[in-house]
Amino acid sequence: MSQATKLRRDIASNKLVVAPGAYDAMTAKLVEKAGFGTVYMTGGGTAASLFGFPDYGLTTMTEMCDNAGRIASAVNVPVIADADTGFGNELNVVRTVRAYEQRGVAALHIEDQIIPKRCGHFEGKEIVPIEEFVSKIKTAVAARQNPDTVIIARTDALAVTGFEDAVRRMNACIAVGADVAFLEATQTLEQMTQVPRLINAPCMLNIPPSGGKSPRVDLQQAEDMGYRIVIVPGLLSRHVLVCCQEVLQELYETRAYPKSAKEPVSMQAFADCMDGSQWDQWRTKL
Numbered sequence: 001m002s003q004a005t006k007l008r009r010d011i012a013s014n015k016l017v018v019a020p021g022a023y024d025a026m027t028a029k030l031v032e033k034a035g036f037g038t039v040y041m042t043g044g045g046t047a048a049s050l051f052g053f054p055d056y057g058l059t060t061m062t063e064m065c066d067n068a069g070r071i072a073s074a075v076n077v078p079v080i081a082d083a084d085t086g087f088g089n090e091l092n093v094v095r096t097v098r099a100y101e102q103r104g105v106a107a108l109h110i111e112d113q114i115i116p117k118r119c120g121h122f123e124g125k126e127i128v129p130i131e132e133f134v135s136k137i138k139t140a141v142a143a144r145q146n147p148d149t150v151i152i153a154r155t156d157a158l159a160v161t162g163f164e165d166a167v168r169r170m171n172a173c174i175a176v177g178a179d180v181a182f183l184e185a186t187q188t189l190e191q192m193t194q195v196p197r198l199i200n201a202p203c204m205l206n207i208p209p210s211g212g213k214s215p216r217v218d219l220q221q222a223e224d225m226g227y228r229i230v231i232v233p234g235l236l237s238r239h240v241l242v243c244c245q246e247v248l249q250e251l252y253e254t255r256a257y258p259k260s261a262k263e264p265v266s267m268q269a270f271a272d273c274m275d276g277s278q279w280d281q282w283r284t285k286l
Contacts, residue, residue: 151178
């Protein structure tokens, strides 16, 4: 069974699909080892970890796709990946879908912002006409070579043209074959609750870190609302940032190993988190 098939079956089941955000192979492994059955490749985390860029749509298709491939190859669970706007017009969307598939990604989402896009929880977003967006999604559905690859349509229209237009865009994308709807950055609990009721497909919810546009809900609340997938993109990247800032500042100021830092894992434990014992088994066979 392919990872795409597994994800599709998970979405169809009664169990909520929860995908914490990973920005590299190490964090993807940690997500899997924590017991989660799905990994989400965060676009913002990818831009920050690879290049030190903000989430302003500065990464290319190849850069995003290659990172998705490294993440997918590091775990044995489905990977949902951010594919921004599809990186161009319909021709670019064809290449994007097939390149992501070739790297083992189970699902990808394409959005309706202009190029370059911005984080869905930033101000100043602009969107393309609905006809252009729907055409891209229709192309993505037709371009996939594995029929089980999950195509997720994401709209950022709520902040630009309002809630009703965002719902209209999602249903239009579902009508041309999108598998999942992702109405980003709902601003109230009422809007969040209405999305799964108004859209004729499984819906995905983003639970952002502090400072996001959406109200903070827990996983049970999201499931009770009717969402089938929950992503938590900034969970690891934001916590890693805070931890690193704290220990580096203390090291700089005290010139001694930080006392405030949690005791780090041993070198062997760190290696084991990266499946060191499996590599040791290979070494003994040589």
